[in-house]
Amino acid sequence: MDYEKLTQVMRRLALEAGDTIMEIYNADDFDVKVKSDESPVTEADEAADALISSGLRAEFPDMTLVTEEQSESHGQTANTFLIVDPLDGTKEFIKRRGDFTVNIAYVENGVPTRGVVYAPAKGRMFLTLADGSAVEEQGPFSKEKMGTARPIRVSDADNGALNVVASKSHRDEATDDYINKYAVADIKSAGSSLKFCLVATGEADLYPRVGRTMEWDTAAGHAVLHGAGGRVVRFDDHSPLTYGKAGFANPFFIAFAPSVDLKSA
Incomplete structure (x- = not known):
């Protein structure tokens, strides 16, 4: 896998999907349906899924792709694959609470090693770089080129607090x-x-x-x-x-x- 290309593609598609999602989010109304598992799905889920899936298949045609909104992809078996939730937090989206994300990841031998999490309503973008390290990119975001990004690191936790x-x-x-x-x-x-x-x-x-x-x-x-x-x-x-x-x-x-x-x- 070309990790540099993967990073660029996942980031761009997340931003494009975020734009599509926010257009629907900011509309006066949008359609909400119920899937077979009783979970909600909106036109934003479906539009973002179509955009991300077509983009990933164009760039990585030989890679297994699993996506929430395409049930036919759920029967696949693979240790290395791309996996997508085009709108994670649909209930938050419906309630217009802003806590929803675009999720695109690459799993290698059962381990998620590269990924992007974009929260378009909050203007926060988290992603892995080609070397696997994680950063938070500062907006405003350009689809053509990554802006200022700061390395992120887990806490040195105080187990008493x-x-x-x-x-x-x-x-x-x-x-x-x-x-x-x-x-x-x-x-x-x-x-x-x-x-x-x-x-x-x-x-x-x-x-x-x-x-x-x-x-x-x-x-x-x-x-x-x-x-x-x-x-x-x-x-x-x-x-x-x-x-x-x-x-x-x-x-x-x-x-x-x-x-x-x-x-x-």
Whole structure:
């Protein structure tokens, strides 16, 4: 894989998809449908998916592509592949709360090694560079050329006063029970894959997810966190969270800075 090209393509497509999403987001109204799994999908999800998928297939025609909005792609099996959630945080989008992202990632041998997470309503862009390190690019953004980008790194956590981030739409008693095992100074709520990025920048130390997610929800954020020195492990046994699983469904997991003294489930 040409990582320099991959970085440029993923970044450009994320920005183009973000423009499309924001046009619909800022409209007076937009269509919302319900998929077979009872989750919502909007015209923004579908338009962004079409744009990203066609762009990736044009640039990387021989690479397996998995995307949330194309169910026929979910039956594939591969250890190395591109994976896309064109609009992660659809519920936040529908409620016009801004916590939604465009997620594009590259998984190598079951590990997300490159990715981009773009939050167009918040003007925040997180991505991995060709060397695998993670940065946050400062806006305004140009599709032709990357602007100023600052390296990001996970925190040196204070285990007596941890900063935790949890889901805005999926917080439950099981999540709170696990968080209560720690000495917590602050708990933030965030939607979509932004939670991984808050750990990657050191704005949070720990993100536990005790709930259903799919690989397209997590791969890009996982790649950014990995590039910033963070880790993502299974909730049950603390083994690394891997990708390319049958059906692309994730177990419960914990994303964290390695300086956190991780508690058992």
